[in-house]
Every structure is written in structure tokens, then in C-alpha cells.
Amino acid sequence: MVMLLVVLIFLFAFILMRIGYTLYIVNCCSDKPMYVQKSINVLVVLGSGGHTGEMLKIIRALNTVRYSPRVYVVAATDTVSQRRLQDMEKEFKDKAGVADKESLYEVEVVPRSREVGQSWLSSVFTTARAFVFSMLIVFRHRPSLIITNGPGTCVPICIAAFLMRVLCVCQIRIVFIESLCRVLSLSLSGKILYRLVDDFFVQWPQLKEKYPRSIYMGRLV
Structure with missing residues (x-):
């Protein structure tokens, strides 16, 4: 005993x-650059509506040859984001002349941590469920890089990646890009993850003044 x-x-x-x-x-x-790799396995967390629109603009700006394979995480009820990312990836394949069987992306679906209007008490259980799914996704893919812009779905994913580093399972760099609509204050996701991510980008100088650890490079989307 x-x-x-x-x-x-x-x-x-x-x-x-x-x-x-x-x-x-x-x-x-976290200012140290990533280890230079020929290709970077990247996991992208999509939200709904404006979050997805902004994130797809960011992905379009990347070198999709280097940032591959790509894993997209979407909420279970977010069919719109799934359709939009599939259309984008089809454009990538058509442009590169890649056959469907050689697809370099995958979609993972997770339950939402909290639905709009859901009570805080019941959200404890749904968040725990989403976290278990997130841990399994991160462990299975073990990405080199996670990119997110603040939807609620990203919180359990980023915490799971942080725990993977704590437990020495794998080293995952997390890049958080605060949504363009956040001018004077951070989103709830941003407040939770501010100290847990490697690179925290904001798109307004007012936020840089309030949160000195953040990175301001002007408008990114």
C-alpha cells in the first residue's frame, strides 16, 4: 500500500x-521555427459559418504540396463546412492532376462540445465526450501542426494536443488565429487557449496591446 x-x-x-x-x-x-520537413502533416479545425470561411482562405494560401496530408476536423452537425472543404480539395486535386484514390486529405467528425442554447450543466458531459473523441483523433493522426481560428470544436482538440506533449507522446505545434471579427476582446476559445498554443495570431492592433504574447501581422484573411 x-x-x-x-x-x-x-x-x-x-x-x-x-x-x-x-x-x-x-x-x-515558441518563437523557434518548426523543424524543416519535406511535408508537414497538418490538422485543421473548422467551425461553422464565418469560422470556416476564414479558415478555408488560410488553407488556400498554403503550399498544399508541402502541407499534406491534411486532416480536417468538423462538428457532427456541420454539413456545410464538410461540403465547402470537399469543394476546395477537389479544386486542389484538379489543379494538381491528382486522382481521387491519391487523395491527400481526410475528414474527422467530432460531437459538438456545446450547442447554441445548451445548458452549462449538460455541456459538461457533451464536452467530456467531445474531448474523448478529440484525444483519439489526435493520437491516431499525430499531426506535426494544428491550425485553428477559434470555433468551440478546437478547444478539446488543442487541449488533447497539449496533453500529448505533456505525456511525451508526440510534439505538435499549435497555431491559433483569432477570428477577424474579434477586435477588442478575445473569443472564449482564445481566452482558454491563449497560454496553451505556440503561436497566437490576432488581426487587430488593439488585441496585440491587450495580449502582448499574441502576434500581430495585420489582416490575415
Whole structure:
């Protein structure tokens, strides 16, 4: 019994040290560039409506040959985003002359953490369910890079990626791009993930003044 208690204390202390070390790396050393790879396995989190529109503009600006394969995460009820990204990927394939069987993208569907108007109490259980799905997706694909612009779906995905780093499973760089509509304050997702992501981009100078750790490069979308 004493031995078991010692082991548990050791594991708890180890996890706390790993969390502290990972937070230090994220907040103090995230300016280091990614290890140069021929191709980068990227996971993209899509929201609905404006979130999807902004994110697809960002993906179109990337070198799709280098940033592949691509994994898109969408909410279970978001059929519009799935249709839009499929149309975009078809354009990529037509432009590159790639056959359907050689597709370099995949779509993962996760349950929503919280529906509009859902009570906060019931959202605890739906968020836990979404987190389990997110952990499985991140563990299965182990992307080198995660890109998101703030939909609620991104929170469990980014926390899962952060935990993967804490547990030394894989190193995943997380890039958060705050939505263009956030001028004076961060979104709820942004507030939650501000200290957990490697690169936090804002598109208005007012946010850079309020959140000095953020990166302002003008309008990105």
C-alpha cells in the first residue's frame, strides 16, 4: 500500500513537472521555427459559418504540396463546412492532376462540445465526450501542426494536443488565429487557449496591446 502511494505521488509530481515544462516551452520558446520537413502533416479545425470561411482562405494560401496530408476536423452537425472543404480539395486535386484514390486529405467528425442554447450543466458531459473523441483523433493522426481560428470544436482538440506533449507522446505545434471579427476582446476559445498554443495570431492592433504574447501581422484573411 505504501509502495503504491509512493508511485502515485511520483507520477503526480512527474505530470506536474511535465505540465510546467511544456507551458514554459510554449510560452517562452515558441518563437523557434518548426523543424524543416519535406511535408508537414497538418490538422485543421473548422467551425461553422464565418469560422470556416476564414479558415478555408488560410488553407488556400498554403503550399498544399508541402502541407499534406491534411486532416480536417468538423462538428457532427456541420454539413456545410464538410461540403465547402470537399469543394476546395477537389479544386486542389484538379489543379494538381491528382486522382481521387491519391487523395491527400481526410475528414474527422467530432460531437459538438456545446450547442447554441445548451445548458452549462449538460455541456459538461457533451464536452467530456467531445474531448474523448478529440484525444483519439489526435493520437491516431499525430499531426506535426494544428491550425485553428477559434470555433468551440478546437478547444478539446488543442487541449488533447497539449496533453500529448505533456505525456511525451508526440510534439505538435499549435497555431491559433483569432477570428477577424474579434477586435477588442478575445473569443472564449482564445481566452482558454491563449497560454496553451505556440503561436497566437490576432488581426487587430488593439488585441496585440491587450495580449502582448499574441502576434500581430495585420489582416490575415
